[in-house]
Amino acid sequence: MPSRATALAIAGCLVLLAIACALSLLVGARSMPPGAAWQALVAFDADSADHAVVLSRLQRTLTGLAVGVALALAGAALQGMTRNPLADPGILGLNAGAAAVVALAVYVLSISRVAEFMVAGFVGAALAAVVVYAIAAASRSGATPVTLAIAGAAVTAGLGSVVHGLVLLDQGALDRMRMWQVGTLGARDLGDLAAVTPVLVLGAAIVLLGARSLNALALGDDAATGLGVHVGRVRVLLGIGIVLLVGAAVSLAGPIGFLGLVVPHAVRLVVGSDHRRLLPLSAVAGPTVLLLADVVGRVIAPPAEVQVGVMTALLGVPVFLLLIRTRKRVSL
Numbered sequence: 001m002p003s004r005a006t007a008l009a010i011a012g013c014l015v016l017l018a019i020a021c022a023l024s025l026l027v028g029a030r031s032m033p034p035g036a037a038w039q040a041l042v043a044f045d046a047d048s049a050d051h052a053v054v055l056s057r058l059q060r061t062l063t064g065l066a067v068g069v070a071l072a073l074a075g076a077a078l079q080g081m082t083r084n085p086l087a088d089p090g091i092l093g094l095n096a097g098a099a100a101v102v103a104l105a106v107y108v109l110s111i112s113r114v115a116e117f118m119v120a121g122f123v124g125a126a127l128a129a130v131v132v133y134a135i136a137a138a139s140r141s142g143a144t145p146v147t148l149a150i151a152g153a154a155v156t157a158g159l160g161s162v163v164h165g166l167v168l169l170d171q172g173a174l175d176r177m178r179m180w181q182v183g184t185l186g187a188r189d190l191g192d193l194a195a196v197t198p199v200l201v202l203g204a205a206i207v208l209l210g211a212r213s214l215n216a217l218a219l220g221d222d223a224a225t226g227l228g229v230h231v232g233r234v235r236v237l238l239g240i241g242i243v244l245l246v247g248a249a250v251s252l253a254g255p256i257g258f259l260g261l262v263v264p265h266a267v268r269l270v271v272g273s274d275h276r277r278l279l280p281l282s283a284v285a286g287p288t289v290l291l292l293a294d295v296v297g298r299v300i301a302p303p304a305e306v307q308v309g310v311m312t313a314l315l316g317v318p319v320f321l322l323l324i325r326t327r328k329r330v331s332l
Contacts, residue, residue: 006277009270013284020291024061025054028298029305060185062193063252064294064308065287067185068259070200070249072286074242075260076267076279077207080214081238084145085265089125089246090257092152096159097128098250099181103163114192114251118199122247129239131155183256183309185294196248203244204283210238211275218273256290256309258316263289265319289315 026032030053037054071089078087089095101124105111111120135151136143163181213234216224221231249256263286264278271277290308293315297306 006271006281010281010284013281013288017284017288017291020288020295021061021065023295024064024291025057027295028053028057029303056186059189059193060294061291062190063185063188064291066193066197066200067249067253067256068287068290069204069283070245070286071256071259071290072263072282073204073207073279074245074249076264076275076282077210077214077238077242078260079264080218080275080278081235081242082143082145082148083218083220084148086145086149086261088258088261089242089249090156090255091149091261093128093132093155093159094125094243094246095250095255095257096156096163097126097131098122098124098247099255100124100159100162101127102250103166103181107166107169114188114195118196118247118251121250122243125243125246125250126239128155128159129243181254182307183254183312184307185253185290187254188252192252196252199244200248203241203248206237206241207245208279208283210234210241211279213238214275214279218275254309256312258312258319259286259290262312262316262319 022034026034026037032050032054036050039050074094075088078089078092079085081087082092098121102111102117102120105116105120109116111117132148132151132155133143135154136147139147141147213224213229216227216229217231217234219227224231224234264282267278267281267285271281290312293311294308297308297311300306
């Protein structure tokens with residue numbers, strides 16, 4: 001695709017991201033005009049209701065930016081690394097693994113700080129990735145896209161039962177995890193975001209620097225080896241980057257599904273499959289979709305809110321079914 005068209009696509013996504021950020025700051029159960037929101041934000045009046053509302057929305061918007069970037073990059077990298085168009089941190093069990101270990105840590109250790117959630121999320125995502133790959137590799141056909149998806153679905157279902165069981169055993173754990181478990185952007189403050197940001201940046205850097213290697217892996221392991229790519233080493237490094245991204249996202253917002261599936265596919269329609277363009281544009285489109293879903297969740301059933309994890313699932317399930325239907329037709 002011509003570089004000019006790619007630049008236009010990136011510019012368009014940046015404009016949409018700016019609009020999504022503005023809506024996230026201004027729209028909700030109590031909508032505010034831009035001037036009033038700016039005055040409330042710079043007033044630094046802790047007793048002002050408007051200041052509290054805008055500050056809360058600012059924290060929510062920045063969390064959405066971080067989580068959207070992390071999940072979109074993780075999804076695009078997973079799809080390229082496994083050559084599986086249905087790969088996603090939620091579908092392959094990484095979100096479920098992170099959530100299960102977080103739930104276990106909340107129940108056993110009574111953790112509450114974001115750094116503790118983050119470490120538990122890293123451990124859970126890494127263990128889930130190893131288990132899913134081991135199950136898929138043990139099948140007769142090996143770790144194919146289909147077996148990875150099936151193994152991920154099985155692990156996700158099993159770990160989801162573990163999470164529900166743990167939170168029902170302890171009322172305190174249930175209270176701490178109720179909103180986080182469905183996926184929410186409103187549970188963390190700026191201090192929590194600052195604690196997670198270095199890890200998220202490291203994970204994003206690993207994935208973005210692996211763009212050329214992902215292009216080689218898309219040709220198959222033999223072709224990638226012929227191009228000088230150390231397949232095993234690259235997969236380990238990319239896996240580390242993906243686990244860092246998923247762990248950071250889950251620690252901030254809980255297990256939000258389908259974003260890593262939907263966004264890379266939408267971006268491919270615009271810029272193609274070259275990961276040097278796909279990854280950066282996914283990093284812009286991911287938070288755009290997440291913030292818009294969050295805004296819709298705030299206004300769809302006032303005065304209550306529909307959490308963003310529910311909204312992304314409502315968006316992602318039809319897309320997932322469409323992808324399966326398309327792949328089935330192609331295989332026939």
